[in-house]
Amino acid sequence: MRPLTDEETKTMFEKLSKYIGENIRLLIDRPDGTYCFRLHNDRVYYMSERILKLATNISRDKLVSVGTCFGKFTKTQKFRLHITALDFLAPYAKFKVWVKPGSEQSFLYGNHIMKSGLGRITENTAQYQGVVVYSMADVPLGFGVAAKTTQECRMVDPMSIVVFHQADIGEYIRSEDTLT
């Protein structure tokens, strides 16, 4: 477990900023204590200072997970967000998409969101903007990338993809053994 290098931090923040913009600051600079990001097994964990201290008691090879896993760095040094980061993305998300109850399941099975399943969308959403997906009951379901702008979304036919799926809470079951 080690702190992120500058590059890593940059890539991660760039990724995060697609979803929550400058609200990243709220993650780093929290009023209720010191929180930090740590890299372990190519995964980035977000934890409080206290947890960090506690975690030092565990050897590296035995340590499975600390704090909240935000995602992992791929072999090509790209950062991939995991669904576990949703708890921190959802409250700060800039752009949101609400999914109709009918297509919730589809999304939770890992499918993209069609126009037909789109219940509501934040205005001025740009193309390829990171969005957090909510159910109509405002329960965050996951996140993805807007395939179309808000304007385009109005025009397209019902079967066209509006949001590319990236992660959904169904992964907690589907990829139970890889999530940390």
Add this chain to the structure above:
Amino acid sequence: MKRLYIGGLGHTVSEKDLKDRFGKFGDVSDVEIVTRKDENGAPLKRFGYININITDAEYKRCVGILNKSTWKGGTLLIQLAKESFLHRLAEERQQLVEKAKAPKIIPQEKLVDSFKAAGVENFHMKAAVPGTEIPGHANWVVSKFGRVLPVVNLKGKGKNKVFKYDPSKHCHNIKRLETADDVTSVSKLTWEIKGGDDEISKKRRGEFPKQKPCPKRSKIDLSLFLSNLAQRNAMNAAATGNKNKVAIQQNGLSAVKTGKQKSVCVFDNDSDSEDEIRMLVAQEHLRNPKQTSTEDDDDNLEVVGDDFVVKSNAFWGGVEQDDVKTSLLTSTKDDEEYDSADTDEILTRRKTQTQAESAPVTQDSPTESSKNKSSSESDEGSDEADDEDDVSVDSDYEAMMGNCYRLDLSLADLEQLAKKAEVISDDESVEEPKEEAKTPSAPPKKTGNNPEDILASLLVDDTPEKESKKKKYQVNTVSLPAFIGTKDLFGGPEPSLKRLAPNIDGESSKRLKQDLKLKEQSISEDTQSSNRLSQQKLSTLNIQRGAKKLESKASTSEDDSSSEESESSGDEDVFTSKTSSASQSVVPETELKTVSSNNSKTPIKPNQTKTSRSSSSGSSSEESESSEDEDSAGVLTSKTPSVAQSVKTISKTQMKSVSSNNSKTPVKPNQTKTSRSSSSGSSSEESESSEEEDNAKVLTSKTSLATPLARTIPETELKTVSTNNSIKPKQTKTSRSSSSDSSSEESETSDDENSRTQTKDSKSADSKSVQENVVSHQTVPHSTVIDAKKQQQDNQKRLAALEQRQKETEQQKKLIQGALSNVDAAKVNKSKHIVFDSDEDDEEEDETTSRPEQPPTNLKKSLFEDDSGSDEDQQTSMLEEKKNNKPGGSKLFDSEDEDDGAEDEQFQIKPQFEGKAGQKLMELQASFGTDSRFQVDSRFLESDAEPEDQDEAAPEEDADKQLLEEKKKSLDILQSILNTNIQPQNTRKGKMFKYDDFGCSLSMFCSFRLFLKDYVCFCRDVSSLHYDPTQEEHTAFEAKTEEPKKESKAARRKKRIEAEKLPEVSKDVYFDISVDLKEVFGTSKENQDKKETVSWDKEAEDPEDIMKHMEVSFTSNAEANEDTSGGFKFSFFGEDTAVETTTKTDEYKIETVKGAKFSWQADPRFQDSSSDEEEVDEVEEDQSASNEITEEPTTSKKTFFFFYQNDERLKEGPGMFCRSVKLQDQREAWEEKRTSLREECRKKHRDAKRRQRPSLKT
């Protein structure tokens, strides 16, 4: 006839000569002489042809004679010549004609004829062996089946080879073809199919059924439709209509679509005209206004703004407060249609109704009217009280409470309640409890009510009813203006208020808590059990909120009252003397309370000075009635008539307010110890209880009066309480003591009173629950009879609520008992309540510790004395409470303490002003959190604390530093990514610039706000190191008791860090707390000021530094910030010195401390830093320039949101819209340019083509 050639003729021979000559031999018919001439025309030879009919003999003789004979100069040559061509031609023609005339002969027939001759018939020869030749025909052979076939010569592929094909030799290859006799001719093939009438056959035939004509769309008569629409609109609420429209507009997809879809049932899909569609949509909406919204949701894509807030806030604890706030607001708004209407409106509506109903009733009988009002108004009163509470909630409160769960009640529910209550009022009193219980009443959570409005509405209602009340109302009206808002309080002339503010807040919070509790009790006791439940929840949830409200309202008077309370307690010893004073004081307060049960808004406080206790009681209970009661109180013994009046008034008052207030005060007068009664009232807060008390008294004095009252009051519980109160005379002494306690904790005192009555009367249980009713019955026979029925009904409904309440009551009991034991030498009681005893001890300890001035012997101070101890005492009491949290305490008690403790924490800050010791204490507490052990230690070990901390901090510091650096780094990176200026919030630098000019009012306001915010922050920090906003409020102190170590560690660590960093910061930095304040709340103006100061300072102090700054990179700036921030953190310790040196800064110190801890208000700050940097840059650039230059930018930067003053853009902008050149000129220029452009274009086109060609080739 022969043609003869005669040659060698002489020139002189003529045709006649020839004729004559040859005439001898035959007949000469035609003579022809030909002369051959050379070029010159000289004849070379001459010859001629003659046709002569001569025989051969004659021809011979002729030739013999004439041939070679010379005739006239030439030698004749006679020969037979060819026939002349003309003659020949004529002969040929003649032959052709002759041929044509001759008959044609067909060879086939010839053949057939010849075959016939040979015995062949139709090319068949019977009984002939194949290969036999047919006689007369060489090439014909008989072949198989007796057929006669020709022998054919075929030319082979080779050059000249010819094959002879003899069919007879290949006869085995020949087959005989069967003759097809059944062959059908083409014309007889099937050209038509004839079938039945069924569909298939028809279709086979290609006949398809005619397409059914589309049903014609029924055209709507527009006018008719519109009229319909209008009617419907009239019927539907306007609100719904609006909603629908809005919904239509809002739908991202065109409303037309939805209209089509929905209108399918009625009309065809083809509706084209927009008008029709619109009409359809409207109609559809009218039909099912509710469904539309949901359907729209399903059908249409909804586009929401960036500020759209997720509803389920609770789901995400970490949601930003702003969002939560807005969401709460929106959610409440969206709840129902009714919500759209102002609560005021609804109230008025309700009231008008109630008025109409109540007016006649009142005339019927006073008792009935009282009933009605009591029932209806009690509901209203409770609701209104809640409303008012909400009103008191300001933005700060909301920010604080944003994370808490809230009960959302629609006004509609409230209205329902009110209506029901009215209905019930018409019914018998017996029925009331049932129905009321049924009505699901929920405490309304509506913000935005104007308390004044509510009051006014109340007044309006009540005025017609009873004139006696009018007095009260007048008083109320007078008092109303006093209650304006927190700002006014602060704006007040008293500068001391500032300092007092925190103290006040603490007190107010306490009181609020008590009030809430009392409310709960009273409400629960009330017939409306449902209300009770909901309110209890609310109260528990919102206790903190209440505290906040109180804070916001920060009634200075309460402070006074607290201090005064102690006095009053002393006064209480003299029962009679104070009653009057108490009553007086009560009057204003009670009025306030009537407005809001909480009525922490004690603008009337000055009155309270005399009767602190009475004020407390007033606060808990209330009001106008109390004033009346006061009147009655004036004549203690002779009050019986007054009591009756009071009873009436009570009944009336009940209608208005929670009613609990009124009864209390009147009851007191009866009781010799009015002060006590007031306290009891405060404790119980239920006016009803007081009323009942009155009743009880009435029973003793005037039982007759009491009975109607009892009837009027449906809430039996109140009576029970009152009965308890009636017993008070015995308890008066105890109550006094309790009252003294109450000063420290008013709630306790009230409880104490109850408990006393209970304990002494052995009816303690009764007061809590249904048992109370029994007690009341015993005491008051009349009331009991009536009550019995009601109670039975009520009890069933209440049972659930009672259980919840029991806990609280138990707690109260315990508290009371403890207090009693202390006061009355109730060591016996002590044994029961371990916790409270410990508290007392703690208190004593605290006192000793907190006030070194006082001799340690103070341990034995009476409670009363403690109360008199004014603010400091309160602080100590707070401390005590904290300590009470020790594990030794009973659970119930602990829980209460938690609530108190949370509020008490606010008070910790207060002591600063009182003395150095107090300041230190506060600092230490703040630094250590709420850990009791450390607080104590800090006091004792002031000298030791710092070095210790430093030592321990050394190892940990590295890690922390690293973390900090890491954070900085990450922030930098983030900054680079976002291209925005982000500054770590934690870096709360007390900027190095001094602010001498601090507007008094501004500072006060700021300080207050800061205080509030800090309080919030403080709570959070203390309660949770983990991020769980929803829980903190309630569990803040539990957590401490459970895990004091962890927190203490964390706190210690922080302290150490701070301590370590402290040395870096210069003292100058420290004392300018005002800067910090401004930064926190500062407007842009302030920022500007700062900038200016910065630039000036830098210039003036050291231009060299500026140069350095230039070199320094951005990161360095960040470091600087860090340093400053670090310095800030230590403010606690630093402050100590600061305080010692400078007493001036005391006021602001608190804020700085808090500011250091909690960084999230820092937004304005990073603007600062950025601006600072810019400023620095500017300075660098313009170093040579004078100060004026530096000033210019700042002034010009006066921001109007988007523009500066004198913004250049504003000047340039308008020019863009005007035409600078004449249109004609422009056109000409364009024409010129156009040609060139065209050429250019062509050229490019050509080039492109040229280029394309080679590419194609390749």
